[in-house]
Amino acid sequence: MQPQSLSGYRELPHTADWELEIWAPDIGTLFEQAARGMYHLCQAKLYSHPRLTHRIELIIIEPEILLIDFLTELIFLTESEGLAFDEFNLKFEGDRFIADVTGAKLESLSKEIKAVTYHNIKIRETGSELKANIVFDV
Amino acid sequence: MVRLQDLEQINRYEWEIPKSYRDDMRVPVRIFATHQLLEEIKDDKSLEQAVNAATLPGLVDRVVVMPDVHQGYGFPIGGVAATQLPHGVISPGAIGYDINCGVRLLASQIEFEAVKKDLSDLADSLNRLCPSGVGKKGHLRLKIGELEKVCKDGSRWTLQHGYATEADVRRTEEKGRLEGADPTKISKRAKERGRPQLGTLGAGNHFIEIDVVDQIFHQDAAQVMGLIEGCLVVMIHCGSRGFGHQICTDYVREFQAAVKRYSIQLPDRELVCAPLDSPEGQAYLGAMRGAANYAFANRQVLAHFARQAFEETLAGKVPNWHLHQVYDIAHNMGKIETHEVNGKQIEVCVHRKGATRAFGPGFQGLPHEYRSIGQPVLVPGSMGTASWVLVGTPESMKRSFGSTCHGAGRTMSRSKAKKTVWGEDLHKELQAQGIHIRAGSMAGLAEEAPQAYKDVDAVVETVAGAGIARKVARLRPVAVIKG
Numbered sequence: 001m002q003p004q005s006l007s008g009y010r011e012l013p014h015t016a017d018w019e020l021e022i023w024a025p026d027i028g029t030l031f032e033q034a035a036r037g038m039y040h041l042c043q044a045k046l047y048s049h050p051r052l053t054h055r056i057e058l059i060i061i062e063p064e065i066l067l068i069d070f071l072t073e074l075i076f077l078t079e080s081e082g083l084a085f086d087e088f089n090l091k092f093e094g095d096r097f098i099a100d101v102t103g104a105k106l107e108s109l110s111k112e113i114k115a116v117t118y119h120n121i122k123i124r125e126t127g128s129e130l131k132a133n134i135v136f137d138v
Numbered sequence: 139m140v141r142l143q144d145l146e147q148i149n150r151y152e153w154e155i156p157k158s159y160r161d162d163m164r165v166p167v168r169i170f171a172t173h174q175l176l177e178e179i180k181d182d183k184s185l186e187q188a189v190n191a192a193t194l195p196g197l198v199d200r201v202v203v204m205p206d207v208h209q210g211y212g213f214p215i216g217g218v219a220a221t222q223l224p225h226g227v228i229s230p231g232a233i234g235y236d237i238n239c240g241v242r243l244l245a246s247q248i249e250f251e252a253v254k255k256d257l258s259d260l261a262d263s264l265n266r267l268c269p270s271g272v273g274k275k276g277h278l279r280l281k282i283g284e285l286e287k288v289c290k291d292g293s294r295w296t297l298q299h300g301y302a303t304e305a306d307v308r309r310t311e312e313k314g315r316l317e318g319a320d321p322t323k324i325s326k327r328a329k330e331r332g333r334p335q336l337g338t339l340g341a342g343n344h345f346i347e348i349d350v351v352d353q354i355f356h357q358d359a360a361q362v363m364g365l366i367e368g369c370l371v372v373m374i375h376c377g378s379r380g381f382g383h384q385i386c387t388d389y390v391r392e393f394q395a396a397v398k399r400y401s402i403q404l405p406d407r408e409l410v411c412a413p414l415d416s417p418e419g420q421a422y423l424g425a426m427r428g429a430a431n432y433a434f435a436n437r438q439v440l441a442h443f444a445r446q447a448f449e450e451t452l453a454g455k456v457p458n459w460h461l462h463q464v465y466d467i468a469h470n471m472g473k474i475e476t477h478e479v480n481g482k483q484i485e486v487c488v489h490r491k492g493a494t495r496a497f498g499p500g501f502q503g504l505p506h507e508y509r510s511i512g513q514p515v516l517v518p519g520s521m522g523t524a525s526w527v528l529v530g531t532p533e534s535m536k537r538s539f540g541s542t543c544h545g546a547g548r549t550m551s552r553s554k555a556k557k558t559v560w561g562e563d564l565h566k567e568l569q570a571q572g573i574h575i576r577a578g579s580m581a582g583l584a585e586e587a588p589q590a591y592k593d594v595d596a597v598v599e600t601v602a603g604a605g606i607a608r609k610v611a612r613l614r615p616v617a618v619i620k621g
Contacts, residue, residue, distance in 0.1 A: 011553050013551040013553055013554060014209065014551050014552070014553075015182045015184075015208045015209040015548050015549065015550070015551055016208050016209060016210060016215055016548045016552075017210070017211060017552075018552065018553075042272075043581065064407075065391065065394060068391070069391070072387055076327065076331070076384075079331060079380055080330060080331065109272045110272065110579045110581050110582060111272065111341065111342075111579070111581070111582060112272040112340065112341040112342060112621070114235045114236060114342075114383040115235040115383050115386060115387045116387075117211040117212065117231075117235075117390075117408050118212075118231075118390060118394070118406075118407035118408045118410070119211035119212050119406060119407070119408040120406060120407075120408075121407060135211045137211060137234075137235045137236075137383075138342055138552070
């Protein structure tokens with residue numbers, strides 16, 4: 001059995017929707033893996049140019065709500081502007097979350113996510129890593 | 139995990155998880171299923187989610203589970219729960235992100251055999267005129283003010299703008315317009331998402347399908363509905379698109395705080411709710427009704443373009459290419475209705491998530507021609523398999539808050555379906571069966587493979603056997619347009 005990498009995501013079976021397990025050593029990387037996993041599920045393919053950076057600013061109420069808010073913002077940018085991102089510079093400053101995300105216009109997107117749900121959402125500390133499961137309505 | 143031995147068998151088609159199963163249940167859970175379907179249902183978390191749903195404050199009588207139930211997120215897909223006014227709760231997650239996802243059926247006098255050779259062209263026309271797929275925008279570009287009128291007026295807006303007939307509107311649940319929609323309770327972001335999407339199908343399990351009326355079981359009802367054996371019908375399955383998804387997202391988030399304010403304890407955060415008589419509950423109700431009206435209008439605009447596709451392809455080839463509306467029903471909705479509970483008529487908010495209203499004969503809200511037969515119920519099957527037209531019964535009013543099933547119900551995960559079925563192979567297989575497929579993505583096609591769903595005929599036999607719907611006609615697909 002191969003050792004699990006320090007951070008990552010994997011799809012778990014779910015009858016109707018999509019469930020993603022994400023893990024990382026810190027909260028910023030956990031959020032990044034959630035975004036990468038979500039784009040992977042949608043089979044998002046980006047144009048190589050032009051690259052552009054978008055800033056997302058959110059108020060931190062609790063980590064789980066923030067994670068859902070962050071992913072919801074990304075879904076909105078995909079739907080409204082046809083954008084997806086593959087570089088993430090995430091900062092947690094007091095009660096503010098600032099995400100500078102860099103990416104490009106979508107060349108193709110195979111699947112549509114309706115929403116990020118709160119179903120059993122919980123960021124768990126397991127030893128030296130953080131883990132969470134996210135269910136997407138598709 | 140709920141085990142089969144935790145269930146009490148009521149009769150061949152009904153089972154109960156008693157209130158005593160878990161301390162926090164407020165009502166029992168009643169499941170409509172045969173033993174065989176129950177064997178499939180127990181394999182996912184549907185029943186556990188139904189038990190969780192039974193903890194919502196203000197519930198009356200029972201939580202009802204349909205035979206097409208499957209695991210969702212919080213509330214099971216195929217669940218019905220009624221909360222009593224004024225203090226019972228409304229839960230956005232128990233209605234779903236795709237508010238007023240539903241089905242419309244248009245029927246014709248076009249004989250399948252007469253247009254068999256034109257079906258491929260017809261599928262192409264439908265595919266071109268009815269935008270489908272990820273991120274597709276519609277032919278209409280609404281300004282915010284116009285979108286707000288759609289929210290308030292639903293199908294009536296489409297009538298005013300030439301996309302509907304009086305008969306279409308009359309033959310739509312609630313005449314295509316829920317009273318009390320309040321656009322001021324809908325976020326700017328939801329409106330932004332909704333503006334370009336009116337008249338679009340979307341992706342996932344949404345589709346437009348051409349079927350043939352294969353078999354008729356209730357001649358009188360079929361005649362009233364204009365269903366003729368051997369003739370074409372068109373089924374449209376979609377909802378409120380990004381507009382509804384955003385409204386639900388906004389309120390599920392807002393209600394995370396509301397449950398704390400109202401000291402509501404729940405086993406799952408996706409079940410968050412607020413009392414119906416609270417400012418939060420009223421705001422969601424107003425917004426949800428706006429999304430419901432948008433969805434009625436969305437299916438109406440798609441019906442308009444489906445008619446255009448039929449005219450474009452068949453004019454001059456058949457004597458009558460007109461598509462008349464049979465009915466349009468919602469299967470993700472919260473409605474204020476009056477039901478008899480313990481011998482008393484009470485007002486309740488019926489949450490139907492993956493369940494269809496199925497009012498019996500005599501209901502005044504039905505078009506006059508349907509009052510004697512009961513409300514038409516439209517049950518799409520999985521891709522390539524049969525769909526059904528049913529009618530509501532007096533029994534459904536007594537035993538399931540006037541509700542019945544909504545489809546086949548998934549039984550296999552999307553990831554497993556993709557590993558089991560190759561989209562291109564499925565496409566060829568369906569084409570070989572004479573079913574014309576137009577699909578935006580082969581991966582999406584694989585996820586919706588018939589193998590991933592229960593047998594819709596078994597689901598329909600169950601609701602008919604239980605008496606909560608009556609069979610009218612079985613439909614056989616000949617063309618499917620998917621996002």
